[in-house]
Amino acid sequence: MIIGLDVGGTHTDVVLLNTQGLIKEIKVTTDHADLFNTVLRGLDHITQGIDPHRIERIVLSTTLTTNAIVQHQLAPVGMIVSSGPGIDPQFFRPNQHYFPISGCMDHRGREITPVNAAEIDSLAAQLKSAGIRYVGVVGKFATRNPSHELCIQNQLNGSFEKIFVGHKISGNLGFPRRIATTYLNAAVYPIHKEFFEAVTQSLQKKEICAPIRILKADGGNTRFESSIAFPGQTILSGPAASVLGSMSFAAPSEESLVMDIGGTTTDLAVLINRVPLLKPQGITIDQHKTLIRSLDTLSIGVGGDSAVQLVDGRLHVGPQRKGAAMAFGGPAPTPTDALFVMGEMSDGDGAAAKQGIAALARKMNLTVEDTAAKILDVACQKILDGARNLIDRINRKPVYTVHELQEGYLVKPQHLLILGGPAPHFAKRLKQVSNYKVNVVPRWKIANAIGTALARTTSQVTLLADTEQAIAIAPEEGFRMEIGFDYTRQQAIDSALNLLRQKALQKGANPEHLEMDVHEEIQFNMVRGFNTTGKNIRVKVQIKPGLIAGYDPGPKT
Amino acid sequence: MKLAAKHKTGLVFFPAFDWAISPSHPEREERLLYTQDQILEEGLLDIEGITEFKPDVVTVKDIQRVHFCVPDVWAATTESHFISAGGAKTIGMAVMDKKIEKGFALVRPPGHHAMRVVHGSRGFCNINIEAIMIEYLRQAYDIQKVAIVDTDCHHGDGTQDIYWHDPNTLFISVHQDGRTLYPGSGFPNEFGGATALGTTINIPLPPHTSTEGFLYTLKELVLPILSDFKPDLIINSAGQDNHYSDPITNMNFSAQGYAELTALLQPDIAVLEGGYSIEGALPYVNLGIILAMAGISYSHVKEPDYDPDKIRQSPQTTTMITKTCDIIRDQWEQRGYYQDKLLGNKEFHERHRRIFYDTDNIMETQKEKLRACHDCSGALRIESSSDHGQNILAVHIPRGACNNCINIGRQWHETARGAGFNLALLQDRVEDAYLSTSF
Ligand SMILES: [Zn+2]
Numbered sequence: 001m002i003i004g005l006d007v008g009g010t011h012t013d014v015v016l017l018n019t020q021g022l023i024k025e026i027k028v029t030t031d032h033a034d035l036f037n038t039v040l041r042g043l044d045h046i047t048q049g050i051d052p053h054r055i056e057r058i059v060l061s062t063t064l065t066t067n068a069i070v071q072h073q074l075a076p077v078g079m080i081v082s083s084g085p086g087i088d089p090q091f092f093r094p095n096q097h098y099f100p101i102s103g104c105m106d107h108r109g110r111e112i113t114p115v116n117a118a119e120i121d122s123l124a125a126q127l128k129s130a131g132i133r134y135v136g137v138v139g140k141f142a143t144r145n146p147s148h149e150l151c152i153q154n155q156l157n158g159s160f161e162k163i164f165v166g167h168k169i170s171g172n173l174g175f176p177r178r179i180a181t182t183y184l185n186a187a188v189y190p191i192h193k194e195f196f197e198a199v200t201q202s203l204q205k206k207e208i209c210a211p212i213r214i215l216k217a218d219g220g221n222t223r224f225e226s227s228i229a230f231p232g233q234t235i236l237s238g239p240a241a242s243v244l245g246s247m248s249f250a251a252p253s254e255e256s257l258v259m260d261i262g263g264t265t266t267d268l269a270v271l272i273n274r275v276p277l278l279k280p281q282g283i284t285i286d287q288h289k290t291l292i293r294s295l296d297t298l299s300i301g302v303g304g305d306s307a308v309q310l311v312d313g314r315l316h317v318g319p320q321r322k323g324a325a326m327a328f329g330g331p332a333p334t335p336t337d338a339l340f341v342m343g344e345m346s347d348g349d350g351a352a353a354k355q356g357i358a359a360l361a362r363k364m365n366l367t368v369e370d371t372a373a374k375i376l377d378v379a380c381q382k383i384l385d386g387a388r389n390l391i392d393r394i395n396r397k398p399v400y401t402v403h404e405l406q407e408g409y410l411v412k413p414q415h416l417l418i419l420g421g422p423a424p425h426f427a428k429r430l431k432q433v434s435n436y437k438v439n440v441v442p443r444w445k446i447a448n449a450i451g452t453a454l455a456r457t458t459s460q461v462t463l464l465a466d467t468e469q470a471i472a473i474a475p476e477e478g479f480r481m482e483i484g485f486d487y488t489r490q491q492a493i494d495s496a497l498n499l500l501r502q503k504a505l506q507k508g509a510n511p512e513h514l515e516m517d518v519h520e521e522i523q524f525n526m527v528r529g530f531n532t533t534g535k536n537i538r539v540k541v542q543i544k545p546g547l548i549a550g551y552d553p554g555p556k557t
Numbered sequence: 558m559k560l561a562a563k564h565k566t567g568l569v570f571f572p573a574f575d576w577a578i579s580p581s582h583p584e585r586e587e588r589l590l591y592t593q594d595q596i597l598e599e600g601l602l603d604i605e606g607i608t609e610f611k612p613d614v615v616t617v618k619d620i621q622r623v624h625f626c627v628p629d630v631w632a633a634t635t636e637s638h639f640i641s642a643g644g645a646k647t648i649g650m651a652v653m654d655k656k657i658e659k660g661f662a663l664v665r666p667p668g669h670h671a672m673r674v675v676h677g678s679r680g681f682c683n684i685n686i687e688a689i690m691i692e693y694l695r696q697a698y699d700i701q702k703v704a705i706v707d708t709d710c711h712h713g714d715g716t717q718d719i720y721w722h723d724p725n726t727l728f729i730s731v732h733q734d735g736r737t738l739y740p741g742s743g744f745p746n747e748f749g750g751a752t753a754l755g756t757t758i759n760i761p762l763p764p765h766t767s768t769e770g771f772l773y774t775l776k777e778l779v780l781p782i783l784s785d786f787k788p789d790l791i792i793n794s795a796g797q798d799n800h801y802s803d804p805i806t807n808m809n810f811s812a813q814g815y816a817e818l819t820a821l822l823q824p825d826i827a828v829l830e831g832g833y834s835i836e837g838a839l840p841y842v843n844l845g846i847i848l849a850m851a852g853i854s855y856s857h858v859k860e861p862d863y864d865p866d867k868i869r870q871s872p873q874t875t876t877m878i879t880k881t882c883d884i885i886r887d888q889w890e891q892r893g894y895y896q897d898k899l900l901g902n903k904e905f906h907e908r909h910r911r912i913f914y915d916t917d918n919i920m921e922t923q924k925e926k927l928r929a930c931h932d933c934s935g936a937l938r939i940e941s942s943s944d945h946g947q948n949i950l951a952v953h954i955p956r957g958a959c960n961n962c963i964n965i966g967r968q969w970h971e972t973a974r975g976a977g978f979n980l981a982l983l984q985d986r987v988e989d990a991y992l993s994t995s996f
């Protein structure tokens with residue numbers, strides 16, 4: 001049996017599944033001040049009456065690291081960066097203890113200036129005396145040659161509790177983003193480690209010994225032990241949970257838009273042939289642009305509990321949430337209240353809802369029913385505008401070859417998959433006002449927790465080969481190999497897939513079901529003068545987000 | 558410290574990673590690979606106020622507005638040319654639509670050696686991507702006066718040819734002396750046609766000119782001429798082969814120098830031209846240019862092997878540059894006098910030329926006839942034949958042509974039949990109509 005737990009803004013959803021499907025679902029209120037307690041309560045409830053030894057897998061999607069970043073409850077970190085020529089590295093400062101140092105690599109990983117050991121020693125002393133225990137080391141182009149970062153790490157080893165190095169954090173280029181990402185990983189490290197160690201211990205007391213896994217923003221899960229090296233990957237996993245919970249209900253060869261309509265926001269994502277699109281670079285959180293892989297989601301400020309207001313005679317829905325709907329004792333009218341007036345919902349205080357909408361109706365000179373209908377329309381319109389923006393953004397993505405530009409593939413989803421509390425009510429209206437084919441995801445209220453439970457392990461590997469310099473490297477994996485002049489693109493792909501397999505298994509993937517794919521393979525002839533001096537080969541392979549084999553997420557539509 | 562662009566800046570990056578003239582040609586797939594690495598690693602596209610645009614593709618008509626392609630547009634181009642010209646057009650439109658204040662089309666293949674008549678490829682260029690952008694912008698927006706400052710190391714002979722008779726387009730080319738480098742032209746006495754004398758300016762600089770000499774030329778000559786001309790739009794043909802590490806030229810310019818030149822020139826639009834030091838120069842020069850356009854500090858941008866003492870120019874070079882600038886300045890100031898003298902009372906002015914297409918190995922012979930009109934820039938007729946068996950008559954009716962010139966241009970076009978030509982082409986810029994008849 002598998003447990004999936006997804007911490008949401010208001011509620012935490014927990015499900016228990018076996019190979020036949022859903023066994024049990026519960027909801028507990030999220031206490032942001034005490035997430036540990038929230039998670040334990042959820043796990044307690046769901047495991048009541050269940051033999052602990054039958055639980056094989058527990059997957060958690062929490063807001064722990066996200067909240068820590070947004071609320072600036074971060075551990076002090078010492079950042080050591082070497083940049084060489086380019087934009088002044090002072091522009092990329094993410095925190096107080098930030099020190100640009102000498103040392104420089106170029107785009108092919110050739111050393112331009114060496115690292116100065118004396119400079120590192122004096123910095124280490126300075127950081128230690130400031131009481132700093134976590135350090136990030138980032139070099140420009142370290143993804144092309146990590147030797148400077150490794151040399152600094154060696155020199156600092158033993159003096160600090162944990163050292164994060166940029167080249168392990170992402171194989172992608174983007175020095176400022178690598179600085180921010182390394183910083184965030186270091187800054188959330190202690191809170192992440194402490195939290196999940198505590199969860200593991202509590203579970204062990206109940207004789208639940210299945211290893212816990214944590215959901216990442218790219219919709220993959222990872223074992224807690226592996227997550228320790230990259231705790232930043234667990235931020236903003238919430239939207240991924242919903243997308244995973246919906247993907248098996250998309251038609252296999254179709255483009256769909258997933259809409260998770262929550263209390264405050266609606267999260268949108270695109271599925272192509274049941275696979276969610278990833279952001280081209282990474283998450284942006286609290287001003288930090290990162291290289292943290294994530295599903296390409298767009299969050300818009302409209303949901304069931306969005307405050308409805310008249311501004312200059314125009315109806316506005318969201319982006320603020322002032323509390324629950326009036327039907328549930330809240331202070332301001334909301335789309336949920338409109339649904340009460342329309343007779344769509346009835347499990348609350350209908351009179352209070354009507355009163356709230358009536359006040360708006362009087363100002364607008366409309367009937368209460370017309371006002372309610374209009375509120376729902378404005379909310380739906382806002383969601384559809386958001387969908388258009390997301391699709392435009394995806395289609396505007398530049399390409400760099402004649403072939404891709406000529407092919408001109410454009411994403412054009414025809415199908416909406418809707419989930420979240422008010423899903424069926426919004427779906428009805430969205431069907432009327434748009435040309436989309438509209439479906440509500442089965443178990444729309446807990447599909448997010450089901451998605452969390454069934455997330456597959458994702459992984460990616462970047463491998464670069466430079467036959468002129470006679471080396472192939474995969475910096476994230478600490479891989480470096482001497483190669484001959486006749487090294488081929490196929491050999492590079494084979495090496496990369498091999499590394500990917502090892503990495504995925506280590507993170508907890510099922511060896512029987514590794515769906516690996518090559519998503520970039522480019523090769524350039526390097527010519528100097530009139531001679532071909534080598535080949536520059538760049539390969540990226542990955543295991544895309546998806547669901548684990550052998551489990552049924554719910555009835556098909 | 559916050560990193561943000563002072564001027565909203567747009568970028569089209571189209572490295573054409575799957576296109577080359579031939580596998581080991583300087584204009585090959587690898588050319589912008591390391592520039593892309595540098596741009597991505599610096600996080601340039603994440604900077605607030607810098608936006609990347611996907612290039613549009615130009616239409617056949619966009620190309621016909623500028624070129625007489627022989628026998629047709631398809632024969633003269635590849636798909637990659639449609640995209641690189643399209644990238645320039647995208648940037649031009651974004652500037653005109655005020656989506657951005659400044660823009661840089663970092664595209665390949667380049668275009669500044671492509672002349673009005675195109676029989677094939679010369680100097681790695683098939684079609685002139687700046688001219689295609691400019692003429693599109695003139696058609697779609699209300700722009701009259703445009704200045705093009707070509708800072709590629711090679712003389713921009715194609716752009717010069719296209720605007721030779723256009724008094725509303727100021728073309729300034731700063732380049733290595735034509736006696737020492739392809740295409741062997743671009744001397745101060747190439748000063749524009751009879752109806753546009755003075756709006757072509759050639760500034761040949763001696764080999765080994767360094768940053769000092771380039772910036773002197775810009776400050777003392779180019780900027781004052783620009784401020785006299787008062788263009789609506791300044792375009793920089795931003796070739797990067799003046800760099801000290803370029804393998805096919807002999808100049809000593811630097812990344813810092815290119816950035817400072819850009820900051821001084823303040824072009825509205827820059828378009829990449831040449832530049833073949835793909836590792837030692839392009840990553841740093843392009844970074845410098847983009848930062849300078851956006852108004853962001855470029856003081857830390859320099860090549861790994863940069864040593865200003867090693868590339869300092871000699872006092873003799875400085876003297877030569879000063880002299881050249883003085884001569885050209887005088888000529889500019891007296892352009893009215895020279896033009897009256899040249900125009901005289903002749904109704905038609907003729908030019909005979911042979912043009913070699915080095916990339917495609919074609920020899921073209923041209924007979925050009927301009928109506929030296931006092932009311933417009935004059936109807937133009939070109940008889941062009943090539944050693945590949947083409948013999949064409951091409952007629953250009955300029956923007957703002959007077960009725961006489963319109964009529965003469967159309968008559969010329971009609972007389973082509975039965976006169977031994979295998980193709981007659983008409984560029985009617987007044988009607989924005991382009992005709993082609995084969996015989
Ligand atoms: Zn050039």
Ligand SMILES: [Zn+2]
Binds near residue numbers: 958959
């Ligand atoms: Zn005229």
